[in-house]
Amino acid sequence: MSQPATKVLVIGYVWPEPRSSAASGHVMQILETFLRQGWQVTFASPAGTGEHRADLTALGIQEVPIELNNSSFDVFISELAPDIVLFDQFMIEEQFGWRVEKHCPDALRVLETSDLQSLRHARHQRLKDRLKLSDDANDFQGLFAPALAEEFELMAETDLAKREIAALYRCDLNLMISPVEIELLVQQFKLPPELLHWCPLMVEPLGTPSKPFEEREHFLSIGNFRHAPNWDAVLWLKTTVWPLIREQLPKAQLHVYGAYTPPKATALHNASQGFHIMNWAEDALQVMSDARICLAPLRFGAGIKGKLIDAMLCGTPSVTTPIGAEGMHTDHLWPGAVTQSARAFADAAVQLYKDEGLWQTAQTQGSTLLRDRYQQSIHGPALIEKIEYCREHLAQLRKNNFTGSMLRHHAHKSTQYMAQWIEAKNRNK
Incomplete structure (x- = not known):
């Protein structure tokens, strides 16, 4: 029986x-x-x-x-x-x-x-305290490197x-x-x-080849707007990081997707600045596959980041912070760049966007990381x-x-x- x-x-x-x-x-x-x-x-x-x-x-x-x-x-x-x-x-x-x-x-x-x-809430409080003490919205090295x-x-x-x-x-x-x-x-x-x-x-591989460099365009940021770290990342992008990218790529466009888009996020939309609030993505993997670079400028948070796993699945290099990459790659090279200041973030994003060889190397690193840690x-x-x-x-x-x-x-x-x-x-x- x-x-x-x-x-x-x-x-x-x-x-x-x-x-x-x-x-x-x-x-x-x-x-x-x-x-x-x-x-x-x-x-x-x-x-x-x-x-x-x-x-x-x-x-x-x-x-x-x-x-x-x-x-x-x-x-x-x-x-x-x-x-x-x-x-x-x-x-x-x-x-x-x-x-x-x-x-x-x-x-x-x-x-x-x-x-x-x-842990996430404690880090949020640390960011708030840091912003009260300094109006420098560029360098967060001290914020990102605490011991356990x-x-x-x-x-x-x-x-x-x-x-x-x-x-x-x-x-x-x-x-x-x-x-x-x-x-x-x-x-x-x-x-x-x-x-x-x-x-x-x-996760398992999607089973279809990733789009090549020349068939992709634009930067992408994605995340549920109800999640506080995502909303903070969008604000930092808007006020500090994205203007630094546009200095070097004046025609660049950023598409920001997220579930439950509040009016305060919609108000950030500015086509003349290339900053597009796109609301909810019906197919997150599709929009990720069309983008050339995924941006995840997270200043606080915990766990590991689904958006960065999706980026690897779609062969999309990403630029993030030590908070974004935490616990995700150990000895593996990051499939893109991990940075600690707005200027370094913008420079890495621009370099990846323009350099096809660097971009392809990052894509390969993402596939290796997925295979070794997330199957x-x-x-x-x-x-x-x-x-x-x-x-x-x-x-x-x-x-x-x-x-x-x-x-x-x-x-x-x-x-x-x-x-x-x-x-x-x-x-x-």
């Missing part, structure tokens, strides 16, 4: 929109990995539906809307009885972790982090870090997209390495192997993680009582 299919419940912070954000793209890659394994997948979320959401039912995934602070979830998860529960972002674990543990105590609890949010111990100092006193690190401890396994963040958590926050698994963006055929099976190992040794892993058990004991009680109070209050309205 064959064994019943493993049942997986994924609780999403939002319904996946893989054409709007790299975070949603990563969730979709994980879902597809589960489906390839023959697992039965259910996706639930308390969020409203976005206009670009993926059709999960077409993939064979059951979709279930759920509510925050509502015991209807208890009935739902008890009936589903999943073997594995994956929380998409730590706030979802905060909301639903105690309910999962109460009704499905033997289910493996996995957290998908997308990026370390407390300095990052820890920025994060350690914040409520966000305490909440996020506690959620990591409370789970049996945490999927980390960046090896730099694993290093930070292990070396500075002293998390046990066995709680963490490197699961980067997982789905490598990371997908590795993820399944890690999950199966954790399920097989779950009792011992939980004994070893006494800190997590202690945090669950205290945090879940307070969360449970707060949730029950909110539910009772809502009933009495």
Whole structure:
């Protein structure tokens, strides 16, 4: 008799929109990995539906809307009885972790982090402080080169870090997209390495030749406008970087794409300056394939960057900062340039745009980097192997993680009582 299919419940912070954000793209890659394994997948979320959401039912995934602070979830998860529960972002674990543990105590609890949010927020604060101290919008070398111990100092006193690190401890396994963040958590926050698994963006080659140099034109920048690092990058492009590029290439054009374009972004459009706000791209890979250079001037952020993976897939060289390239290339040469000032960024972008030999070398470096670090055929099976190992040794892993058990004991009680109070209050309205 064959064994019943493993049942997986994924609780999403939002319904996946893989054409709007790299975070949603990563969730979709994980879902597809589960489906390839023959697992039965259910996706639930308390969020409203976005206009670009993926059709999960077409993939064979059951979709279930759920509510925050509502015991209807208890009935739902008890009936589903999943073997594995994956929380998409730590706030979802905060909301639903105690309910999962109460009704499905033997289910493996996995957290998908997308990026370390407390690191991203600490870096954002550092940028704000830097801009208050200096009106020089060109050189950010000091901003881009902190040691991990300095990052820890920025994060350690914040409520966000305490909440996020506690959620990591409370789970049996945490999927980390960046090896730099694993290093930070292990070396500075002293998390046990066995709680963490490197699961980067997982892709395969497109299967079609990349467009050659002479068939491409224009610079491109792309990213969800709701993501603060992307909006800051657009502003830095507009005010500082792009004018330096236009000094050398007076007829150059920059096409800026992004989901959920706000009026403040549309207001930046200026055709006479070659600065074009293009709104949402129906096919991000198509517009990336048509561009000659991808620009990603990120001054803060965390995780790894989907736009730069897309650039490599499309054979499009990129220019970025140490924040943009962090955790993405180790000993590999970057497929373009990594710079620390607006002037160096602009100079590198212009050189790549004009020099076909340099451009072709960067394109080749991108293909090598993708093959060596981001293949789905490598990371997908590795993820399944890690999950199966954790399920097989779950009792011992939980004994070893006494800190997590202690945090669950205290945090879940307070969360449970707060949730029950909110539910009772809502009933009495």
